[in-house]
Amino acid sequence: MTLSRRRFLCGAGSLLGAYAVADALQLAAASTMPMAMPARLSAATLAAPKVPLVNPVSLARFVDPLPVPPIARAAGRRAHPAYPGRTLPYYRMQMRAFHARLHRDLPPTPLWGYEGLSPGPTIEATRGEPLLVEWINALPAQHFLPIDHTIHGAERSKPQVRAVAHVHGARVPAGSDGYPEDWFEPGHSALYHYPNGQDAATLWYHDHAMGITRLNIYAGLFGAFNVHDAEEQALGLPSGDCDLPLILCDRLVAQDGQLYYPVSDDPSAPWVMQCKGNLTLCNGKLFPYFEVEPRRYRLRLINVANSSFFDLSLSHDQPFQQIGSDQGLLSAPVERTRIELYPAERADVVIDFSALAGQSVQLRQQGEGVMEFRVRDRGRRDASALPASLRPVARIDPAGAVRDRVLTLEEVDDAGGNAMGMLLGGKHWSDPVTEDPRQNSIETWSFVNLTGDAHPIHLHLVRFQVIDRRPFDLFAWNAHRTLKYTGPAQAPPPHEAGWKDTVRADPGMVTRIAMRFEGEPGRYVWHCHLLEHEDNEMMRPYQLLPAQA
Incomplete structure (x- = not known):
């Protein structure tokens, strides 16, 4: 069922404390945004927090410097069977528990992170130069967040702590x-190789263990992975210490510094449909500041939140110049006063501070300052550029597709209207594979959203282009499984006209994408990147078959 705003704000006691405040703020902002994600919660989803939570109003603003994740350094070189006769740079990325202060005035918070950091070190790669990463699980044997053992893949027979990096x-x-399902326990590791045969883009790494991805990422297991290439570097965009990731997520934090993850009021099945916090972390800090020079900076904005979208703006009516999306550069910069990012989406932006010497500029989330840029009076000469043209983006012609797959996004409710899980194409994870594209073929996929949520849908391996979104008649679909459109197709806006790997599928809409299935044959996955949905059946395997001879 879909809750009205009044019922949501005045419900019967299950939405309490900071969690209710956070959702109310997001919903209020969503009411002013086209196609924004409405609140959807089942009637008895959330239990009241048993510990007092930090109120953001109580925290001093902009008293901690913004952490900039260090650049990962290779531990040496190693051979790999895919590259006979040569060695590749070899990185070790150890997952381990640690404590960090999220804010000057809070006690240290227990976290998990790569190399004891959250975000973890940034991996810098170059197109065509492969590298190896050994992902090492050095985490404790017990999880510190609540596991729902009724979820597929999280049964009691499995170890509490398991991880696999994606x-x-x-x-x-x-x-x-x-x-x-390729997770491994503490004391084990996996050696992965990354060919980096793709255009320059802002990627990110995170845990992907079946049934507990939402918990492992909430605990801190994520970091940036940047791919560079000669074409991008020739543009003269801001680089070096003027090019940095800004990794955003929201959390609920207890006053004793512990992370709080919301649970249902049913102790036997603690899964909740969404997890949204009232505190926004920027690179692992609450309300940080960052000193900049009066020049251009490139910020790689990454939404790593479990369920929340970010509606970002700058004070002083300062615009963003968006130069890239998920899978690399746009064809030209797009000036924007607001950047909306759903979970897993990225936006590369350039901000010009040259006219703001001696002033402060706030990065705002839904109108509230979450970070401050302090512009120095003077700085180095700015030799960077913002070209009028960036990189051609050749459009995929949908007419060349060998298949159009129509795939539903569905919610499974019990008799009382309580959400029990989410499905893609009406299938569970364990059902036989139904998506089996051929290598190098073009397909279009149409996501028919039958739910009240906007779902960020992510396909592994491939990049794609958004073709259009189009409203449809839900009643006609439910009665006859027939797509009856009720309005014209809506072309993607300029900032979505580049290469993507995650797309927002809006409620009441058919969202259509096109992609060429480049890459090696094998089994991959596609899923909703609302992590609570992904963990509870809104993920499916797909099989990339070899190209036909």
Whole structure:
């Protein structure tokens, strides 16, 4: 069922404390945004927090410097059977528990992170130069967040703590993609190789373990993975210390510093449909500041939140110049006053601080300042550029598709209207594979959203283009499974006209994408990137078959 705004804000006691405030703020902002994600919660989803939570109003603003994740350094070189006669750069990325202060005035928070950091170190790669990463599980044997053992893949027979790393957006062989069932326990590791045979793009890595992805990412297992190439570097965009990731997520934090993850009021099945916090972390800090020079900076904005979208703007009416989306550069910069990012989406932006010497500029989330840029009075000469043209984006002609797959996004409710899980194409994870494209073929996929949520849908391995979104008659679909459109197709806006790997599928709409299935044959996955949905059946395997001879 879909809750009205009044019922949501005045419900019967299950939405309490900071969680209710956070959702109310998001819903209020969503009411002003076209196609924004409405709140959807089942009637008895959330239990009241048993611990007092941090109120964002109580925290001093902009007293901690913004952490900039260090660049990962290779530990040496190693041979790999895919590259006979040569060695490749070899990285070790150890997942381990640690404590960090999210804010000057809060006690240290227990977290998990790669190399004891959250976000983890940034991996810098170059097109055509493969590398190896050994992902090492050095985490404790017990999880510190609540596991729902009724979810497929999280049964009590499995170890509480298990992990597998996925580089989101990377074109990799299936054996190095981080398949959700390829998890490994503490004391074990996996060696993955990344060919980096793709255009320059802002990617990111994170845990992908079956049934507990939402918990492992909430605990801190994520970081940036940047691919560079000569064409991008020739543009003269801001680089070096003027090019940095800004990794955003929201959390609920107890006053004693512990992370709080919401649970249902049924202790036997604690899964909740969404997890949205009232505190926004920027590179692992609450309300940080960052000193900049009066020049151009490139910010790689990454939404790693479990369920929340971000509606970002700058004070002083300062615009963003968006230069890239998920899978690389746009054809030309797009000036925007607001950047909306759904979970897993990225936006590369250039901000010009040259006219703001001596002033402060806030990065705002839904109108509230979450970070401050402090512009120095003077700085180095700015030799960077913002070209009028960036990189051609050749459009895929949908007429060349060998198949159009019509795939539903569905919610499964019990008799009382309580959400029990989510489905793609009406199928569970364990059902036989139904999506089996051929290598190098073009397909279009049409996502028919039958739910009240906007779902960010992610395909592993491939990049794609958004063709259009079109409203349809839900009643006609439910009665006859017939697509009856009720309005014209809506072309993607300029900032969505580049290469993507995650697309927002709006409620009441058919969202259509086109892609060429480049890459090695094997088994991959596609899923909703609302992590609570992904963990509860809104993920499906697909099989990339070899090209026909």
